[in-house]
Amino acid sequence: MKQSTDPLLRMSSQGDDVAEQSSNTVAAPTSSSSTETDPTSGTTVTIGATVPTGFEHTAAEEVKEKIGVDAQISKDRGRIYFPITTDKLSQVHLLRSVDNLFVVVAEYDHYQFKESKEETLSELQELASKLPWTNALEVWRLNRTLKKKKGHRKVGNTTKAKSNTEASDVAAAAEVVQHELPEETSAADGDAKAERTPDSETCQQDLDENAPGAKLIKFRVTCNRAGDKHSFSSNEAARDFGGAVQEFFQWKADMTKFDIEVLLNIHNEEVVIGIALTEESLHRRNISHFGPTTLRSTLCYGMLRLCKPQASDIILDPMCGTGAIPLEGAIEFSESFYIAGDNNDMAVNRTVNNICHIQKRRADKGSPSGLPIDTVQWDLSNLPIRTSSVDIIITDMPFGKRMGSRKKNWDLYPSCLREMARVCRPDSGKAVLLTQDKKCFAKAISRMGGLWRKLHTVWVNVGGLHAGVYLLKRTTAVFGQTPEDVHESRGRGDSQMKERDDN
Incomplete structure (x- = not known):
């Protein structure tokens, strides 16, 4: 398939078409962010948020109180989902109970995984080209613009010192990130670790805006998996799904200085694909001098x-x-x-x-x-x-x-x-x-x-x-x-x- 030279333009031209395609092996997504309306005029999208496990209802109450919408609590502990219009995106970042935010590309409540690992991974590869990426990527771009206006990052300051717990989240040689989560461990903690690594966001955007040609977008895929009935590992899912995303968009895989982080969250039969809206967990907002047992x-x-x-x-x-x-x-x-x-x-x-x-x-x-x-x-x-x-x-x-x-x-x-x-x-x-x-x-x-x-x-x-x-x-x-x-x-x-x- 011949691809357009600009990744976001290519996404826009193909997104509505692929949104209507359905897979013979998976159920239709229960929600998606695919519409034809310009997100800047108030398109409704689904936002996912990781929260401290046990306080999902507290987070849902805050969303209702401050955003005015009802939040759905995920089957996987430590996550909530809620719809917003994109003109309220800046308000979402002011929530006090959420760790990390992402925009949902597609959600499957009962994804029927194949028994064979090869067949399952092959399906994940095919799924990448059939997802309604359009609105999610537009929201990602809008989110990046909002952060630049607020001075969220200084140009040239693209790296930060990492704590001992964060250092283990990044492996220099890998192109994708995986978090293998046992059944009893919260996937929210995996998300918090996965999304802490800073990117070269503002610098990258400046280059995109000033360069004579479109600059290649860098990305990584993070897989958070919980459940013991899967024939594949998180690393294998991230690797194969990430390879398909790279082939579809012609993006470049970069694990540390990425522009876009694609999230593949799998909890038993629940599968949610999203795009991260936070580079580091929002829980790090108050503390500058950490102790051995600092609370989030x-x-x-x-x-x-x-x-x-x-x-x-x-x-x-x-x-x-x-x-x-x-x-x-x-x-x-x-x-x-x-x-x-x-x-x-x-x-x-x-x-x-x-x-x-x-x-x-x-x-x-x-x-x-x-x-x-x-x-x-x-x-x-x-x-x-x-x-x-x-x-x-x-x-x-x-x-x-x-x-x-x-x-x-x-x-x-x-x-x-x-x-x-x-x-x-x-x-x-x-x-x-x-x-x-x-x-x-x-x-x-x-x-x-x-x-x-x-x-x-x-x-x-x-x-x-x-x-x-x-x-x-x-x-x-x-x-x-x-x-x-x-x-x-x-x-x-x-x-x-x-x-x-x-x-």
Whole structure:
């Protein structure tokens, strides 16, 4: 088949034709972004977003609240899909609960994979030329223009330092990327890693606009696969599908300095083909000084929404680490006041540096730089806070892996829960606590039954670890009058408690 010299023009001329073609071996896509309307005038397309696993409903609520559309939660944990008109594309990038964004080319709910690996891979190759690419590529181009207007990237700054976790995402010799995901692992985490690598976006666009001839577009294919009934690997699917995409568009495969990232997401029988709209995960928005256990800002946002902060609430993070939770709260729920503290001086310094970084960034943009947040170094079992003065406690407790130990948690957790109950307002107070040490936490909560009542648990994936976000309600019991805290009070003396309250 003779191809046009300009890839995007060739795409436009062929897209509507291939959209009407159907494969004999796969079901029709449940949704596609193929229409004849110019996307800049408000074409409706489907956007996919990866979110922290367990907080899919939270992300769907935010989409409904801020975009005004209903989001569909994927069968594969950690993804949602929602329709938008392209004039709202810039608003999508302002969502606080999503990690990565992509525009859906086509979606198949029940893709019938062949038993033979060779036949399946051959079908994937044929599928590449039959997809409705037109609108997805137009949205990609519009998205790139929006980012350039906002100064998202500086010309010439096409590489960034990568963390240890990101370094493993890029292999120098490969032309395509694969993420083999076990059944119980969130595909969203795979997406987050796959889409972090920066491209030479602005430089490439400048070259495209100024060059006398059309410059060849560079691309890569990322396959995220979950399920144990496939005859092929993620690498094989990405390789063969990517080869067909390259042949169809005459693009050049480049794994690191690509212009377009094509996503092939496979979860059991669900197949979604998309084009990435983010170069790096949106969860990296607040933190400049990272610690050993820094939480993703998107996960922090989900935890904050779970406790529903109200105006004038006093919100406490007694183990703030790098300050990810109170920083996200101070930015998004700014009518509350946040107290961030830790017993580690290095953690407190990181929190202060992160606050200063956000303040400087806001000042540079001409926005008010003040944040409703304060930072303290303290002993978390003896907080310098008045009894019954805090509305919400929200923190990431030590898992006993990178920080602390499982053995220490058996003493730490009951002590923390008791002190949290002291400073939290009876009846109206709440706590949102994240931990992977579920057995120890369950035992500690059972010992604190007179002070805390568990309302809800959200199971999340934190760096591959299955953890729980626990929503607790402070009981009406007055601290100092329940069996749970009387014993502790005798141990340290009433005079010490009175002195601390006076302070």
